[in-house]
Each structure stands twice: as C-alpha cells, then as structure tokens.
Amino acid sequence: MRSYAIGDIHGHLDKLIEVQRWIEEDKARLGDADAPVIHLGDLVDRGPDVPGVLGHLARGLSEGAPWILLKGNHDRMMWHFLQSPSQPDPLRGDLSWLQQNVGGRESLAAYGIDVSPDRAPEQIHADARARVPAAHLDLLDALQPFHRRGGTFFCHAGIRPGVPLDQQAEDDLVWIRARFHDDLRDxxxxxxxxxxxxxxxxxxxxxxxxxxxxxYGGPLSAVVIEDGGVWQITATGRIPLSPQS
Structure with missing residues (x-):
C-alpha cells in the first residue's frame, strides 16, 4: 500500500507543480499511477498565487487525478470569511482572517480585490464573493478533515492524544500543536x-x-510511505527517513 503526501502549500503554485512532478516521476518508475497523493491542507494564504493553487487542484480533481485534499486552519478561515465577514473560525474567534500576518488579505489581493486597510470587511467580502470563482469555493467546502489509509492517518495539524482516531474533532485536526507534539505514545x-x-x-x-x-520562503516537501517505510521525494529521487531518537 503506497501513499504520497505533500505538506503545507500556502499559495505557492510553482512549488506545488514541481513537487507533484517529482511524485509523478516516482510513480512512473513503479508503474503505480493510481497511488493517492494526500495534500495536508493550508492550500491558501501567505504565498503569491492562491487562485492558481486552488484552480490547479480543482482542475486536477475534475480530470480524475488521485488527489486527496485535506482542510487546514487557513483554508477553514478563508471559507468562513467567504460565508460572512463576521463569521470567524469556530475555535479561534480571536483571529480575523484579514488581520496582519494571517494571510487573508494577500490571498484576496491575488484575485484582484482591493484589500486596503481603510476598506470595511463587508466591502472586501462583497468583492470576494463576486471575484472568487465558484469552483474555488466548492473546493474549500469539500476539503476533508482527515484521511486514513492502512497504518497511516493524515491530517493537517495533528490529533488529540487518547481520543480514538475516528472520533477526532475538526478543531484539533486543523489547530492542535503542543499537546500533540509532546505526546510520545503510540x-x-x-x-x-x-x-x-x-x-x-x-x-x-x-x-x-x-x-x-x-x-516563509522554505521548500515544499513530499514523502512516499510504503511497506512500513518513509522516503522523502526529491528532484533526484528518494531519500530514506529514519525516526529521530
């Protein structure tokens, strides 16, 4: 059972296409075109071409690409803003998608929307509803909170330790950090x-x-998981990964 996974894209279409090409080259060597590619969420925000990323992924899915798209916290914030400018993320009501450093303004600016600070969120929302294609909204709405395949569980942020995997809350799947990172149990x-x-x-x-x-200017990374092993996918092929001690 072979699965590929790609990390947080954040609006970098050029990096996404490059990494997907490396994966296709790996698949071609193995003759396994149908192996799924799980994209771990945060498709949007902070990068230069959010429309390009969402359009590329929507087209690939419509053409039958074996891609699975998971929901990240940034994707969820974008979806909620596009429903209503006063509808924050269910867990992070303290955050506005339009506030500095979150990335919403950069995402909407890439659609040609005026996101000047002197414009009211309601005005920006109205323009966003007019300019963001329905296919992009549909894609955001259809993102999955997790995907399980064999002995591997894919999600954006992590899981709440001690809770069965099929009972995980979406808030944790897209937001959790330390409580998950610090737990060493199986x-x-x-x-x-x-x-x-x-x-x-x-x-x-x-x-x-x-x-x-x-x-933040770093690379976009991908792996393949098969037969109990993990390899990073690179421009020059596979690199085996071993667990940190």
Missing part, C-alpha cells in the same frame, strides 16, 4: 501532518511532520 497509526514549520521533513516514532515552511 496513536494506533503513524500521524502524518503539517501546520508547524520545521527545518526539514522530520519523522518521529509516532508522527511525521511535512511542513518545511513554504509559507
């Missing part, structure tokens, strides 16, 4: 996640972090 599956940037793809004994900071 979770019943290898948890593959992003959300918290690390300097390089890092395999632990119970989890695998794929967020290598594309949002």
């Amino acid at each position: 979770h019943g599956a290898l948890i593959v996640h992003g959300h918290t940037p690390v300097a390089q793809v890092t395999l632990y004994h119970n989890r695998l972090n794929l967020d290598t900071g594309a949002a």
